[in-house]
Amino acid sequence: MSTHPDQAERPATIHDIAALCGVAASTVSRALSTPERVNVRTRARIEEAAAMLNYTPNSQAKALSSGRTGAVGVLVPDITNPFYFDLIRGTQLQLKAAGYTQLLVDTEESDEVEASAMEQLRKGADGIIVAASRLSDEVLLAAAAKIPVVAVNRDVPGVPAVIIDTPSATSQALDHLISLGHTRVAYVAGPVSSQSSERRWTALSEAAEARGVEAHRLGPFAPTTQSGAAAADAAVHSRVSACIAFNDLIAIGMLQRLRERGIRVPEDMSIVGCDDIFGADFCNPPLTTMASPIEQAGRVAVSMLLARLNPLAGGARRSRSVMPTHLTVRGSTGPAPQDR
Amino acid sequence: MSTHPDQAERPATIHDIAALCGVAASTVSRALSTPERVNVRTRARIEEAAAMLNYTPNSQAKALSSGRTGAVGVLVPDITNPFYFDLIRGTQLQLKAAGYTQLLVDTEESDEVEASAMEQLRKGADGIIVAASRLSDEVLLAAAAKIPVVAVNRDVPGVPAVIIDTPSATSQALDHLISLGHTRVAYVAGPVSSQSSERRWTALSEAAEARGVEAHRLGPFAPTTQSGAAAADAAVHSRVSACIAFNDLIAIGMLQRLRERGIRVPEDMSIVGCDDIFGADFCNPPLTTMASPIEQAGRVAVSMLLARLNPLAGGARRSRSVMPTHLTVRGSTGPAPQDR
DNA sequence: AAACGTTTGGCAATCGGTTGTCAAGAATTG
DNA sequence: CAATTCTTGACAACCGATTGCCAAACGTTT
Structure with a gap:
């Protein structure tokens, strides 16, 4: 069947090692996973044989018999x-460091795809990290009961989470705009299913009220540069002098649209984005935005999940971690126009 | 152990279905995987029971017994x-459509990480798609002998590949620059291990010679915006009036650096990028670049791989597919300066 | 030297499916 | 109605590990 019948084309198994060493397969298994329970000399022989045969454990078989898959699902609404x-x-690096495999799934901004992916992963992964979940609190909670889940940017009591503290940065952004003389500000909302959009609006409207400035709400808008065009038009129509956008994609889309329409940024309109994504620093003008350590958020999420999976390893087992956010001022914000 | 001892918390197995229908587990397996070999009525009962129990096949077990994992590894040098x-x-969408799971791995631009990921995936996946492989021809060929591999942007005889035809676009870019009056052009090279960088330089230098213009080679540079700064300085020093960069990241980095140094684009220097990545249209100035249907390239790669995995399904079993590339002219290229 | 406790290693069941083999039953045919 | 073919479904081995259980071998203590 093979070109070299005598040469083992097929990956080595513990049985091959066992045969080579003259021990039982179970001994090989123990020697490799519970070294302290096997005679030093035997173990040495086994390890030598394993190295010689270039042995790699079959993760499928391992998963089947042990119940642990060594994989973690990472669900994001939109890979692009x-x-x-x-x-x-961040998740990839941290998972790899811990010897886990990352299963990345694009849920296409759909709660159904997300739910089915979770059901799928229930057997295919040891745990799940879900970013910006579109699921309802109840469904998410139910899922978390079946498989360890860590949510990112989604706050549901009972589900461990990494929260990126954009609401507080939103207030900073508002203060920044107020200090530039703006008195009519719009919040360009994200998808209705986005909890962070909601929380940011709450923070913004409260802060605006406290400071005595007008806060309008526009949207909802899809988190893409395309919908930024519609957002820009809405902003112009609402006669505000500054916008705080749900995210940088929308903000960048707005920048483009305003430029097309001949509306100068920041002279006529100031724009604040959120996330400090790739591109925020080199768009035209460079975007003032709310930045946070996203990669670190991914790493923290993994740590929290792994702490749950391997309780023995100690660890504070936090169930909630808040990542700081700060305002990064660039060129898209400036003094309010004086035309009134 | 559970809060509801009487309720099946554990996912249903074929044995549960078999018990419910009063048939053997193997019959259930056949009914679900080889429906035509089972009585229609029995099959209907089984399918009904499966639906009722919310049955999902255990992919681990399936993989173990059948040898097929239903997963495909996708290796990229840098996720970010x-x-x-x-x-x-593109790969994600096409794989999901075919019922496969995508295992995404970031090889960190390292041939060693890439090789070990391949070895790992040899048992954990049915096939591998590797983008911009850093491996030597021999190693890649050896890997392809062990597990079906489709390479993207890597041309090794014997390894099926999807090639993005940037060399021909490079000539287009050169013609574009020549028509603008440029006579001294630099190629800003990518990593030495990148085959596409090499092929592009070959195409460019030949085209330049044929057209009687000077072509300089700068670099190598890492494919990041950071190294674009060094590239910009090198370009200025080499006194060329136009640059064709290995990719958009470098080009965008150059744009930023040139701006810092007060060198105007395109008045003093024209820049051409490659790939038309996110951001190329809204940087300042918008980047003239070589665009190709990347998502489609991903889909084609998956199709080629799956055709190999399931030969029965017919399909032309192409072993090489070339994706067209065209020049997208934006604001970063303009007439050559007249200062000489 | 006997009794004891502790390692150490092998057997076999198990995870959840797939698949080859084969016999019983149904359908078709002579 | 009997013979034959086909269909259908049950049994059991197997994929490659893990793991509970038990017995053999070892060293220690009295």
Whole structure:
């Protein structure tokens, strides 16, 4: 069947090692997973044989018999949204460091796809990290009861979470705009299913009231540059002098649209984005935005999940971690126009 | 152990279905995987029971007994490089449509990480798609002998590949620059291990010679915006009036650096990028670049791989597919300066 | 030297499916 | 109605590990 019948084309198994060493397969298994329970000399022989045969444990078989898959699912609403790049990279690095495999799934901004992915992963992964979940509180909670889940940017009591503290940054952004003389500000809302959009609006409207400035709400808008065009038109129509956008994609889309319409940024209109994604620093003008350590958020999420999976390893087992956010001022915000 | 001892918390297995229908587990397995070999009525009962129990096959067990994992590994050098976003999305969509799971791995631009990931995936996946492989021809060929591999942007005889035809676009870019009056052009090279960088330089230098213009080679540079700064300085020093960069990341980095140094684009220097990544259209100035259907490239790669995995399904079993590339002219290229 | 406790290693069941083999039953045919 | 073919479904081995259980071998203590 093979070109070299006598040469083992097929990956080595513990049985091959066992045969080579003259021990039982179970001994090999123990020697490799519970070294202290096997005679030093035997173990040495086994390890030598394993190295010689270039042995790699079959993860499928391991998963089947042990129940642990060594994989963690990472669910994001849209892979092509740059915001998730850093998050994905953070989870990837941390997971790999811990010897886990990352199963990345794009849920296409759909709660159904998300739910089915979770059901799928229930057997295919040891745990799940879900970013910006579109699921209802109840469904998410139910899912978390079946498989360890860590949510990112989604706050549901009972579900461990990493929260990126954009609401507080929103207030900073408002103060920044107020200090520039703006008195009529719009919040360009994200998808209705986005909890963070909701929380940000709450923070913003409260802060605006406390400071005595007008806060309008526009949207909802899809978190893409395309919908930024509609957002820009809405903003112009609402006669505000500054906008705080749900995220940088929308903000960048607004920048483009305003430029097309001949509306100068920041002279005629100031724009604040959120996330400090790739591109925020080199768009035209560079975007004032709310930045947070996203990659770190991914790493923290993994740590929280792994602490739950391996309780023995100690660890504070936090169930909630808040990532700080700060305002990064660039060129898209400036003094309010004086035309009134 | 559970809060509801009488309720099946554990996912249903074929044995549960078999018990419910009064048939053997193997019959259930056949009914679900080889429906035509089971009595219609029995099959209907089984399917009904499966639906009732909310049965999902255990992929681990399936993989173990059948040898097929239903997963495909996708290896990219750097997840945070926007170029790969669309590629990843293309593979993800096409794989999901075919019922496969995508295992995404960031090889960190390292041939060693890439090789070990391949070895790992040899048992954990049915096939591998590797983008911009850093491996040597021999190693890649050896890997392809062990597990079906489709390479993207890597041309090794014997390894099926999807090639993005940037060399021909490079000539287009050169013609574009020549028509603008440029006579001294630099190629800003990518990593030495990148085959596409090499092929592009070959195409460019030949085209330049044929057209009687000077072509300089700068670099190598890492494919990041950071190294674009060094590239910009090198370009200025080499006194060329136009640059064709290995990719958009470098080009965008150059744009930023040139701006810092007060060198105007395109008045003093024209820049051409490659890939038309996210951001290329809204940087300042918008980047003239070589665009190709990257997402489609991902989909084609998956199709080629799956055709190999399931030969029965027919399909032309192409072993090489070339994706067209065209020049997208934006604001970063303009007439050559007249100062000489 | 006997009794004891402790390692150490092998057997076999198990995870949840797939698949080859084969016999019983149904359908078709002569 | 009997013979034959086909269909259908049950049994059991197997994929590659893990793991509970038990017995053999070892060293220690009295």
